Amino acid sequence: MATIAVDMDEVIADALGEHLRLYNALFGAVVSKDQLHGYHLRDIIPSENRQATENLVHSHDFFANLAVMPGAQEVLKKLSRDHEVFITTAAMEVPNSFDAKYKWLREHFTFLSPMNFVFCGAKHIIAADYLIDDNAHHFKLFKGQGLLFDAPHNRNVTGYRRVKNWHEIDQIFAKDLVISR
Amino acid sequence: MATIAVDMDEVIADALGEHLRLYNALFGAVVSKDQLHGYHLRDIIPSENRQATENLVHSHDFFANLAVMPGAQEVLKKLSRDHEVFITTAAMEVPNSFDAKYKWLREHFTFLSPMNFVFCGAKHIIAADYLIDDNAHHFKLFKGQGLLFDAPHNRNVTGYRRVKNWHEIDQIFAKDLVISR
Numbered sequence: 001m002a003t004i005a006v007d008m009d010e011v012i013a014d015a016l017g018e019h020l021r022l023y024n025a026l027f028g029a030v031v032s033k034d035q036l037h038g039y040h041l042r043d044i045i046p047s048e049n050r051q052a053t054e055n056l057v058h059s060h061d062f063f064a065n066l067a068v069m070p071g072a073q074e075v076l077k078k079l080s081r082d083h084e085v086f087i088t089t090a091a092m093e094v095p096n097s098f099d100a101k102y103k104w105l106r107e108h109f110t111f112l113s114p115m116n117f118v119f120c121g122a123k124h125i126i127a128a129d130y131l132i133d134d135n136a137h138h139f140k141l142f143k144g145q146g147l148l149f150d151a152p153h154n155r156n157v158t159g160y161r162r163v164k165n166w167h168e169i170d171q172i173f174a175k176d177l178v179i180s181r
Numbered sequence: 182m183a184t185i186a187v188d189m190d191e192v193i194a195d196a197l198g199e200h201l202r203l204y205n206a207l208f209g210a211v212v213s214k215d216q217l218h219g220y221h222l223r224d225i226i227p228s229e230n231r232q233a234t235e236n237l238v239h240s241h242d243f244f245a246n247l248a249v250m251p252g253a254q255e256v257l258k259k260l261s262r263d264h265e266v267f268i269t270t271a272a273m274e275v276p277n278s279f280d281a282k283y284k285w286l287r288e289h290f291t292f293l294s295p296m297n298f299v300f301c302g303a304k305h306i307i308a309a310d311y312l313i314d315d316n317a318h319h320f321k322l323f324k325g326q327g328l329l330f331d332a333p334h335n336r337n338v339t340g341y342r343r344v345k346n347w348h349e350i351d352q353i354f355a356k357d358l359v360i361s362r
Binding site: 113120 | 324
């Protein structure tokens with residue numbers, strides 16, 4: 001049995017999709033995920049839009065409305081039979097998000113105990129065998145194995161084992177592979 | 182440099198003192214900490230008062246009004262110079278508490294980064310060298326060294342190194358003692 005820590009935004013929750021939807025509605029724009037190869041949204045927009053764009057994420061209900069990433073529920077339900085699954089999200093970066101994140105997890109991941117939810121900042125405080133995350137900086141001090149969940153902003157990041165989607169994670173753990181970078 | 186994980190309630194925040202104050206006000210009682218040797222408040226009160234007593238903790242502002250435990254600020258400020266200090270609280274047990282706990286920590290522990298706050302449930306997900314906690318059950322699967330912070334409800338608990346107060350914690354880390362049970 002392994003302990004698997006799983007990030008929320010861009011891994012099980014489509015925060016970027018919602019951010020783009022709100023951004024496009026606010027500014028009458030048509031930015032898509034395809035345009036964000038190697039970039040965050042903030043990197044490619046006019047500087048005068050940046051503060052309003054950032055504020056969208058810090059609203060109380062932003063995290064309440066996120067779509068579930070394809071396959072996340074099915075694969076985590078399966079993994080949680082043989083492994084200990086924790087949701088480890090850097091919620092401290094967005095302190096307005098606590099209630100919405102908790103409710104979203106309770107709604108969409110009913111098979112996980114809230115005792116396995118972790119709202120943190122720095123993730124090297126997490127004791128797990130694996131950390132599935134789209135932000136590679138969390139892997140630097142983490143003592144387990146990082147699995148970089150593919151996201152537009154991290155396309156140019158190297159040095160970590162990249163997983164494209166939940167189907168690939170399912171395959172990795174089903175085959176009991178030695179996971180290499 | 183060690184990583185020191187520190188619980189909130191009964192360790193840095195006097196949750197029991199506030200709970201007793203509210204209980205006594207609600208029921209016209211005079212329960213004091215001295216009467217709780219080996220017991221939680223819920224264990225010694227009439228069963229018909231139990232639900233209302235529990236509800237006091239689950240109100241949104243309960244955690245906003247807690248006194249800081251004597252010495253916690255001074256000693257943690259000192260320890261955070263040489264060590265990495267994380268606040269690890271089982272906030273998932275009281276999901277209404279997130280905002281109040283965050284604000285309380287920001288108000289009273291200004292020298293700690295919010296990136297070092299962890300709202301969790303099970304604490305064996307915490308990777309730290311030490312866990313200072315009043316609930317011994319968190320030590321069972323924890324891989325570091327547990328330090329049992331003395332509290333009325335845990336007076337009869339044995340098997341762990343007990344620390345009486347923050348002054349004693351200061352002495353332990355100042356002397357660089359090998360900490361034994």
